[in-house]
Amino acid sequence: MRKLLALASTFVAAFCLATTEVEAQTTVHYVKPGETFWTIAKSYNVSLLELQRMNQKQSDVLFVGETLRIPQPISQADKDLLARLVHAEAKGEPFAGKVAVATVVLNRVDHPNFPNTIRQVIYERSGGYYAFTPVQNGEINKPADREAYRAVEEAIAFRGLGSGSLYFYNPKTAKSEWIRSRQVTVVIGNHVFAK
CATH class of the missing domain: 1.10.10.2520 (Cell wall hydrolase SleB, domain 1)
Incomplete structure (x- = not known):
């Protein structure tokens, strides 16, 4: 039982570390007045559709101060x-x-x-x-x-x-x-x- 508990704890710790690492690598953008998905996508060299998908947006509506995750850009x-x-x-x-x-x-x-x-x-x-x-x-x-x-x-x-x-x-x-x-x-x- 101890081995199983230790293995589960190790797995949870590894998962949390991996999740934190991925989040640390994700670029975040705070929406400024006048910005649109189009201008944000162009400024980061990413697809507008991918930007919307990553942020689970069904419309073009953005709010000032809103946080957007930015997809991996083209090198x-x-x-x-x-x-x-x-x-x-x-x-x-x-x-x-x-x-x-x-x-x-x-x-x-x-x-x-x-x-x-x-x-x-x-x-x-x-x-x-x-x-x-x-x-x-x-x-x-x-x-x-x-x-x-x-x-x-x-x-x-x-x-x-x-x-x-x-x-x-x-x-x-x-x-x-x-x-x-x-x-x-x-x-x-x-x-x-x-x-």
Whole structure:
């Protein structure tokens, strides 16, 4: 009986310690006047939907002083990589097109048919080719401009709210009949987005 009691006490102590450790790692935000889920999600580089889910919110209503737990943000390294891809893929495209390119990558991360990290999605290979031309031709290694970073921040906050685009292409240069057979979700600038 003593052994069982000691084992149970050890388990409870370990559980409490683990719970305290997780809580200590969770970022907490106190809502300020004028803030919305959208502005908070963008400032922490997290998904608006994930922020609402984590805090069990069914509406957009926030109260000044309310405490919100913040989900784990996308790392700065992944954000930089995604911004460089957006810069290379969508140079000269409207801002909405840049956001949509970043959204395609995030949608792939969330989709079961693709790798589950930003880095793995961007560097994915098939048939000897990379999924994204800038990786193939080295343009991914050039620095991104501020607008590409802003587009990435917008896409991160927007994550999960779009039409589910998994692909994009330029209809003037795309030769693949397969990509043209995909369901079109939106056309922005010179790019067709599809799923």
